[in-house]
Amino acid sequence: MAGSSKRNQNDKRTRIIDAAIQVIAEKSYHLARISDIAKVASVADGTIYLYFKNKEAILLTIFEEKMEELIGIVRLELDAITGAEDRLLCFIEQHFIQVRRHPELARVLQIELRQSSHFIHDYRPESLWEYLKIASEIIKEGQEEGVFRPDIDPFIFQWSLFGALDELSVQWILSKKRERFPFQQVAQQIGSVFLSGLTTK
Amino acid sequence: MAGSSKRNQNDKRTRIIDAAIQVIAEKSYHLARISDIAKVASVADGTIYLYFKNKEAILLTIFEEKMEELIGIVRLELDAITGAEDRLLCFIEQHFIQVRRHPELARVLQIELRQSSHFIHDYRPESLWEYLKIASEIIKEGQEEGVFRPDIDPFIFQWSLFGALDELSVQWILSKKRERFPFQQVAQQIGSVFLSGLTTK
DNA sequence: TTTAAGAAAATGAATAATTATTCATTTTCT
DNA sequence: AGAAAATGAATAATTATTCATTTTCTTAAA
Known part of the structure; x- marks a missing residue:
């Protein structure tokens, strides 16, 4: 599908942000592990670092x-x-x-x-x-x-x-x-x- | 001096609290090291734990x-x-x-x-x-x-x-x-x- | 349409750095 | 002498981040 790559990228980025909101709201920022966010977003831990410089950048x-x-x-x-x-x-x-x-x-x-x-x-x-x-x-x-x-x-x-x-x-x-x-x-x-x-x- | 021991204890406790206020105000809570506070209060790192359960307890x-x-x-x-x-x-x-x-x-x-x-x-x-x-x-x-x-x-x-x-x-x-x-x-x-x-x- | 080479994206196990806290030892007080 | 207080070097636990490897996607030639 044309453009599907870009769209999927956006989806993944959005999924990470949404997952972060959910996990941080539930466990608080310091207890929200990158691996928790990754799991909820259905991506690997390392993938998050392709979209965000570090944990704080997500926030x-x-x-x-x-x-x-x-x-x-x-x-x-x-x-x-x-x-x-x-x-x-x-x-x-x-x-x-x-x-x-x-x-x-x-x-x-x-x-x-x-x-x-x-x-x-x-x-x-x-x-x-x-x-x-x-x-x-x-x-x-x-x-x-x-x-x-x-x-x-x-x-x-x-x-x-x-x-x-x-x-x-x-x-x-x-x-x-x-x-x-x-x-x-x-x-x-x-x-x-x-x-x-x-x-x- | 009678009572000097107790007074010194209080002095030490007060010194730690005052040092903590000073160091935390200057460097922020997470960057304020126990060793920084100890240094300003002129006590050993371990001494702080005789007066406070942990870092957060100081706060x-x-x-x-x-x-x-x-x-x-x-x-x-x-x-x-x-x-x-x-x-x-x-x-x-x-x-x-x-x-x-x-x-x-x-x-x-x-x-x-x-x-x-x-x-x-x-x-x-x-x-x-x-x-x-x-x-x-x-x-x-x-x-x-x-x-x-x-x-x-x-x-x-x-x-x-x-x-x-x-x-x-x-x-x-x-x-x-x-x-x-x-x-x-x-x-x-x-x-x-x-x-x-x-x-x- | 198929194929294949190269690029891009994704993975997740290993790492590396940090520092609050402990506790065996020493010093000071009673 | 014995108790209490203080010391500070060693520890221990944590988890964000990295990166060698794998997977997926893109492109263009056959």
């Missing part, structure tokens, strides 16, 4: 590719909405929707990734900044529209909001009884607090 | 003891203040004050600790919950006083606030140019947003 690739995917989805959702207030609420809601939709990926991105010393200390997470930029852009829009307080620094605000979203997601992921963090209510409450705090009186 | 001990210390300080500061609104602002301010006062410790608690798989996955961080409880208690007080919205869930709010404080501290710690996060302004902005979002109209 960083997951981050980069999945974040870009997420950013695309969120941007698309936001395009359908006008008005800074509703757009901010949509952003908050989408964050939780995506976490719930892909809990294994969320665990890797929000918990395991941070056990990579390299990621924390040296890596420039461009796509994280792109994600944050979505939030700060909404703030700026709102300030231009006059619905958001002009004295709020979008840079500080974006980190506050991200911190809150992130922490609550992490607690949801880690909690055994996830009912303690009902997403619908969590999103509504965060949205309500941040929005009230942000809007002009 | 957990730092967490427990320093968090208790922090909680004591913050509680003391709060005791001097009445009114839920001012108490919440004080809590926020204190968080940043302590981070700036002990940047190496903050780095260990807020960044390196989270590279401990055990801490993330199995450990019950009682003293973190005690710290969060300070926040949620203030909310409840405010709700009873009638100055805070009764529809806000203190449990969700405490995590949102903590997430925001934590994320901004982390960014301050990691940023080369810390001027990008002027603490005074950051504390003021977070306080302003969370308070406006929380107060009854």
Whole structure:
């Protein structure tokens, strides 16, 4: 079949990434053996090194590719909405929707990734900044529209909001009884607090 | 000198903890060798194992003891203040004050600790919950006083606030140019947003 | 269509490097 | 003298990574 070689290559690469997400989410990054990932992906250990420089590169690739995917989805959702207030609420809601939709990926991105010393200390997470930029852009829009307080620094605000979203997601992921963090209510409450705090009186 | 043996023991234990904070803050947890810590503490490698079960136990001990210390300080500061609104602002301010006062410790608690798989996955961080409880208690007080919205869930709010404080501290710690996060302004902005979002109209 | 040579991809057993931890010995204290 | 504390060289266990070998794919000549 024409092109089947290339397609199979992609399949194999995808299989490795998917297997890594699954295994790392289940056993944690440090306990996830390359051989575990290889087994789940149905490839030999060595094959992984044809596609990734080393174990950590798998983690960083997951981050980069999945974040870009997420950013695309969120941007698309936001395009359908006008008005800074509703757009901010949509952003908050989408964050939780995506976490719930892909809990294994969320665990890797929000918990395991941070056990990579390299990621924390040296890596420039461009796509994280792109994600944050979505939030700060909404703030700026709102300030231009006059619905958001002009004295709020979008840079500080974006980190506050991200911190809150992130922490609550992490607690949801880690909690055994996830009912303690009902997403619908969590999103509504965060949205309500941040929005009230942000809007002009 | 009477009691000098016991005091020296404590000295040695304290020296190890202080050395660990210093070395881990500088090199990161995984690159911090037991022998590095021992050297800075002026003890033999083996001596560390007379005081701590293993490397991770040092990290957990730092967490427990320093968090208790922090909680004591913050509680003391709060005791001097009445009114839920001012108490919440004080809590926020204190968080940043302590981070700036002990940047190496903050780095260990807020960044390196989270590279401990055990801490993330199995450990019950009682003293973190005690710290969060300070926040949620203030909310409840405010709700009873009638100055805070009764529809806000203190449990969700405490995590949102903590997430925001934590994320901004982390960014301050990691940023080369810390001027990008002027603490005074950051504390003021977070306080302003969370308070406006929380107060009854 | 068949074949075969060479290239590319995949394999997985062997390796190599690392460093937390131990413990036989020494030093200090009571 | 005996106990307690401290030492630091030796150990032991781990697993990511490598690479010699095998398998699969590609191409083009017969």
